Amino acid sequence: MNDLISVIIPYYNGEDYICECLDSIYNQTFRNFEVILVNDGSPKEFLEDLKVNKYPDLILYHQENKGQSATRNKGVEIAKGKYILFVDCDDKIASTFLEKTYNILISNPKIKICYTKGQYFEKESSEWYLPDFEVKRFLFANCIPISALLYREDFIKAKGFDENLTYFEDWDLWISILEDGGEVYRIPEYLFYYRIRHNANSLTNISTHQEDKIAQNRFLIYQKHYKFYEKHGFDFSNISYIILNRDQYKKKYFNVWYRKLIYKLFKQKKFNEIYSQL
Structure with a gap:
């Protein structure tokens, strides 16, 4: 159980996508994992039927709607794995994702986060440009997607996702983890698939129309991690x-x-x- 990976899925009204997501996870070449789906206020019946009829090993937790950060935090609270991977309910991963990211982490104890190249699918079919990690560039533009393998211990030390943020919760988490040192590695293969929905008003696409809130959240992150920015010459x-x-x-x-x-x-x-x- 020391090498168990806990795959955590925050779920909200994802009936059209969740089976594709779960199939990609249960089809992994690395087999020592658990899947935790935290239902953030959606109807229970659909998910309960899914567990009974198709995914009996799925760990299912229902809660009132609290938002993605609180939902992911609850997933980690339930998790038993040494490693954590978040996968949104409308995204998917390649069959070798867990195996290859896990091998990177165990190959070098200095590496705290491992991610891969990304690709859009559904509405678009192109590369989601996720460059190699470079700390100064990263402090101005996050290059690590939410679906990156990390240690549960590091997540807890960083106090998880900041539920006061409405954007960039993952960026804030990565900064919190890396403030105490550590390295990041990007696998140069397309192993993560990020859905751009056909519906232009979907949660996946809507953030581009929220400039004021985005700016406010950027400023909050800068304030929160000012010492880290200052350390790298960005006072x-x-x-x-x-x-x-x-x-x-x-x-x-x-x-x-x-x-x-x-x-x-x-x-x-x-x-x-x-x-x-x-």
């Missing part, structure tokens, strides 16, 4: 200096008369993007 004074110099450089660079003329004549959209802000 408030340095960030202000970087922004100031970037704007001065951009103004100088794009005021070259012939570049400005070419944009105005042949790339009107680019011209407006640059010069309307100067």
Whole structure:
């Protein structure tokens, strides 16, 4: 049981997707795992029938609607595994995901998080660009998806998902884990599949229309982890200096008369993007 992986699925009204998700998990080449589905306020009957008729080993927990962070935290509370993997109920993983990420973690005790290349499916069929981990770039843009293998012990030390955040809970968790040191590894294979739903108003797609809330959550993360940002050269004074110099450089660079003329004549959209802000 020391190498048990607990796969945790936060579930909310995912009747159209959950079987595809569960099939991808139960089809793993690595067999020492448990699957915990935490139902966050959806009807129970469908899931109970699913457990009885198709997935008898599924660990099923029902709760009132509390949101994804609280739902994932409850899953970890139930989990018995040394390792944790979160998979959203409309996503899926390749059959070798557990085997390959597990082998990376046991190969190097310094590695705390292992993720893979990602691919969109359903509405889109293309790469979800998840670059190799580099801490300074990571502090401004998360590159680790929610479906990454980690240690349960590290999750608990980091105090789990911050339920006060409405966006970027996973990014915040990764920062909390890495503040005390440790490495991150990305497997250069497409082993994680992220669904972009056909419905443009789905939970998967709607975040792009919430700019104000996204900005507020970014700021909360920066405040919460200020010491870590400062350690890597991103204290408030340095960030202000970087922004100031970037704007001065951009103004100088794009005021070259012939570049400005070419944009105005042949790339009107680019011209407006640059010069309307100067």
